[in-house]
Amino acid sequence: MNLSDLIRCPVLDTSERRIGKLKDLIVTLDAPHPNVVAVIVRVDRGSTLRFPWKDVQEVETTGITLSAIDSTPNEFEAGEKELLLARHVLDSQIIDIRGKRVVRVADVDLVRRSGKLRLAGVDIAIGTVLHRMGLGRRRERLPAHYIDWADLHLTSHRGHEIQLQTTAAGIHRLSADELAAIVKRKPRYKKVLSARRRAPS
């Protein structure tokens, strides 16, 4: 399942009444392939609400159904260690740890696993970018254009800070020399190198 197909799809309650549109999905980086823990819905009246994953009954690209709605759902606020997939990952620049290059996320890959939605990886194909712009169909993805979540590092300020704190983060697998090669291209990421030197092995 692709994140870009889910974002902005309608969110309904059990009586098929429209609540709003899906704005984002939240993950916390507690595993190499973390599960979605909450959904963010932009209500038609304008406010933004957060629903925990347990309230989600069904997820399809045609729409999302919520099984139970709290009479007072929480106004959305991002927790300190929370990553928003559309806001912080989609279209963000990342370091591809295996390919040792800096690329941009064209789409986020999610898989359904025992009633949960798991963050699998990202797609970096230029064809996907064109498809999202409305120019062309989605094509079959080549292996070279897929990066497993465990093999990437977010370069945005927030993404970098959050990911660095997880020992599961792929960036910790890079040797100092490999990191130095990336840092040469993007000297701004010297922070990553020095953090790597300080991080637990």
Place this chain on the structure above:
Amino acid sequence: MRRRKTKGGARRRRRAGFIALAAVVGPGVLAGLSDDDPAGITTYSILGAKYGYTLLWVLLLSVGALIIFHELCARMGIVTGQGLAGLVRERYGVRLAAGGLFILIIANIGTTCAEFAGVAAALGLAGVSKYISVPIAAVGISLLVLKGSFHRIERVLLLLSGVFVAYIISGFLAGPDWAAAAKGLFVPTLPLTREAILVATATVGTTLAPWGLAFIQSYAVDKRLQPKDLRYERIDVIVGAVMTGVIGFFIVVACAATLHESGSSINDASDAAAALKPLAGNLSAALFGAGLLGAALLAASILPLSTAYSVGEVFGYETELDDSVREAPLFYGTYAAIVVISVIIVLIPGIPLIPILFLTQALNAILLLPLLLFIYGISRDPDIMGEYANKGKVAILSMIAIALIGVCVMALAVVSLI
């Protein structure tokens, strides 16, 4: 003994400061100087010829806005290591980034046409046909970008921009009314006519050009500047913007002192240069022409570069000037396409270049608004900028600048539709 040590220490620190500044200088100065391109020169000349010294305050405010937004863009480039178009995609998504890129490409092709038109006009003053001067200029600057290494390109472009001192000399030779100039600079007056508002809007659009914003950010990234260089980069930006303002000021003043006084009108930059001849002598006109040519070549090399950077960023292919053609086909392909399309348009027999020149500057001003809003939004985002996010006085000033430009564009829309 202790006193001598302290003196030596202070001198060493000053020298280290200058060396650090010299290493960083480039993006701000280049972006600032390239604002005085043929479109800018024509716009400033019209400003001076039609309205004398009275609209100099528009130039002053535009330069103020230039400092604010060039600093923000350079800061974003240094902190994130990404170009403007890439950050727009990161923060606002693929669709908005694509829309912005499309309009940017159209405006950039238009302005590149104006640069080659400037080359044609400048060398036309010396009797060279545009069918010779324009292709040679296009090939020359393309080779410079394609074959030269980053440092060589930067050095040559900075050297080219030294020709701009010609405008300052030209301005003094014209013998202006300095008191009137000072008044025009600090006392805002604006006749509420369509023409005046159009000229004011075009002045904003040519000084605070969209491509300049994207360029300064990409160049800061390409130069691998880091947060520790921020202080020196700010100086570089201010110096570049002030140079734009000073050169623009002398163009306005020169035309105000000669063409406005004699009631002559100008239709393009070469008219301005030719018109200065009987009033201020052969030297003035020749210097003006030389400055025009230098400005045209400088901007003609930067514009396609800026566009190529932006295209690559939106599609996720970030490139650097040091990459070879084989490593970065999209980058060099975009560069070549912009140059070729612009040259073809300029060489169309009988094409009216003045409407292109002026229209693209007005389009620049209109395009500026969404772009400045993007810049404001991205620079304020702590998720992207961390501790370097735009806040406090600069944030307020940038909002005020956007509001003023919005008023300008709206006024233009209103008077155009009446």
